[in-house]
Amino acid sequence: MLRRLWDVLIAVLRGGDYMVTVYVTLIVKGYKTFAQVPVNLQPDVKTELAALDLGTDGKPLAPVA
Structure with missing residues (x-):
């Protein structure tokens, strides 16, 4: 039980792919900066x-033609 709790805590603190997606979305929407x-x-x-x-900055790298 304690081992499972520790594993969950480590996973949350590391972030992982889910948190990367969350931060990308927040940057694109303008709620967070890099x-x-x-x-x-x-x-x-x-x-x-x-x-x-x-x-x-969440903005396109090159202007769309």
Whole structure:
């Protein structure tokens, strides 16, 4: 029981893919800035934003023609 609680606590503190998606969404919507993302999630958030052709400010990297 205690081991399971510990595993859940570690998973929550690490964040994981779910939290990356949450922070990407918050940045795109303008509710958070990249600087407000926890340091341990910043590389993954930056990667996801780049995959969407977005900068760390949530805006498109290149203007749409």
